[in-house]
Amino acid sequence: MAIPISPEFVEKYNQPGPRYTSYPTVPAWTEPFGETEYRIALEELADRPGDELALYLHLPFCAKHCLYCGCNALVTRETDAVDRYLDLVEKEIGMVTGIIGTGRHVVQMHWGGGTPNYLKEPQLERALNLFRTAFDIRPGAEVSLEIDPRIGSPEQAAYLHSLGFNRISLGVQDFEPRVQEAIGRMQSREKTLRVYQGCRDAGFEGVNIDLVYGLPGQTAESFTETLGEIIGLAPDRVACFSYAHVPWVRPEQEKIDTSQMLVGYEKFKLFQLTVDSFTAADYCWIGIDHFAKREDELSHALDQRALHRNFMGYATKPAPHMLAFGMSGIGDVCDRFAQNDPDLQNWSRAVAEGRLPIVKGHRLNDDDRLRRLVILNIMCNLELPWSLTEKEFGAPANELLADSLAALPPLVADGLAEVDDHGLRITPKGRYFVRNVAMIMDAYLSKGKGRPIFSKTV
Ligand code: SF4
Known part of the structure; x- marks a missing residue:
């Protein structure tokens, strides 16, 4: 049952604000911080050999750009672009393990993008082996990735599971074709359902779905239908992100017809609808915008007040440090945040020249x-x-x-x-x-x- 909240109340609190995947947030990282500072953090990490790690790999490649995209994504048709990228990731991992040593224990690894499943099977296997060779990915570690169902298949899902991934997130956003057209991302319901079922059949421990509310063309009626279909699939977790229209940061969003977007109170009601739908279906509301089945470990962690949050989202297996690889990746090592260069050319050049590709960071x-x-x-x-x-x-x-x-x-x-x-x-x-x-x-x-x-x- 929706909690009554007036339009004026929503307006009062609808202010620009961070999502707090970190604190201090990136815009506050204004002090000089680069390779030297990150190297010092890694040297401190080397002196703490018992500390467990989380790993993040950014794989920026996508088949086509979606207008609403807020990620650091690259569209390429060059078949060897991924191989060249992985060559550099290998070198980047080598630079980091050259300081902290190999065989460090890893309890969480996540691949985001971009579209990690844009990689071909040998590339996926190679990328995973780069980490397996350099780190000790512990039994029971959460090994997850994001996939775009449009370029996925049940066979690919089975392959990813056979490689060792145990959690998978499918980008859905909205099933409504009118919305998909408005965001430049046509994604057939049938294909999404086939890939989802493939993930289930493959035996992933967790199959998650990502939605976005506040997209152009969404209405309460159309989104209710999407929510109903998603609940019918019974994913383990759902993330329902607020669409952030920030064309001054993401110029592609200029092409979005904002006249079709619900904003303010109307957008808020879409989210209330989401909360009501999932909680009525016995999902727990996690943090600001996630939902998890009652038996999911995120829900247990919330009950026990043991939920954590990092750059990868909500977590139950907190590691005190996170190492990030690939362009734009953000790590968190020994009380320092460090971000890799978000520009492919710059990141590539730095790594090729043997420099840690850090552009900004912050020492807490x-x-x-x-x-x-x-x-x-x-x-x-x-x-x-x-x-x-x-x-x-x-x-x-x-x-x-x-x-x-x-x-x-x-x-x-x-x-x-x-x-x-x-x-x-x-x-x-x-x-x-x-x-x-x-x-x-x-x-x-x-x-x-x-x-x-x-x-x-x-
Ligand atoms: S929304 Fe996903 S698939 Fe679309 S461009 Fe962005 S990262 Fe690529």
Whole structure:
């Protein structure tokens, strides 16, 4: 049953704001940070040989560009472009393991893009073997990738599973042809269903589906149909992302007809519809925009207040460090964030010349680490027990963050959060505005840095 929330209320809280896959967020990384700083982080990691790792590989290739795309994607028909890219990934892995050593334990690996299943079978096997040779991917590790069903097949799904992938995410966005046309991504329902069934038959532990709300041409009626069909498939997890229309960052989005887009309150209602549909079908609402079957480990982690969040999304197997490979990949090593060059030529040149291809990054100070702990706990576990910070920072959060918490009373008065002697909790109404609550803890937003480039919170 939808919680009544008025258009005025939505308008009040529909502000530009981060999604907090990291804190500080990328726009706040303004200090000089490059190869030298990343090398120091890797050397520290080398001194902590027992620490487990997560790995991310960015595979940017796509068959065709979708207008709404917010990813770092490259359209290519050159058959050897992928091989050249993998040559460089091999070299990049070699540079990193040259510092941290080979055989480090890995508990999570994810391939994103782009379209990882754009790779041919020998390329997929080669890419996986690059990591298997350099790292020790532990039994029980989560090994996942994103696929585009349009270029997938049941045979490919079976092959990916045989290689060792145990989780797979299918990009669907919306089944409605009118919407698909408006975003330049025609994707037949039949093909998607065939690939989905292929993933199920292959025996993946987790088969996930990605949707997007707020796309041009979507209506409450059409999206209700898509949601109903997705629920009928019973995926283990669903991510329903808000379409971020940011043509100043993604110029291809200029071609989108914004007159067909639901915005503000109407867009918010699409998301409310999504929440109501999945929760009525006994899915747990995870974080801001994910849904998981009740028996899924993400749901158990939420129950136990043990959910984590990193650049790859919500996680149950947190590793203290994440190494990223490929153009634009963002890693998190020994309290430093480091981003690879998002430009293919620049990334390629750096790696070919034997340089770590870092363009920006950030070394977290104590205040950053404190606020990261607090913000990610709110984003994941929907609460901030004051005691959360005691062990690591020596005092309760309400003392350490008294300045930021001074901005909380209006949000409490509006029913987004409750506060007592033990801490802060997000209310059912506040679930829709978690980012707004987290934002009061963000020291960089309050300094006015970064805000203009974020999408809106609804
Ligand atoms: S939406 Fe996916 S398939 Fe489309 S261009 Fe972006 S990364 Fe490629």
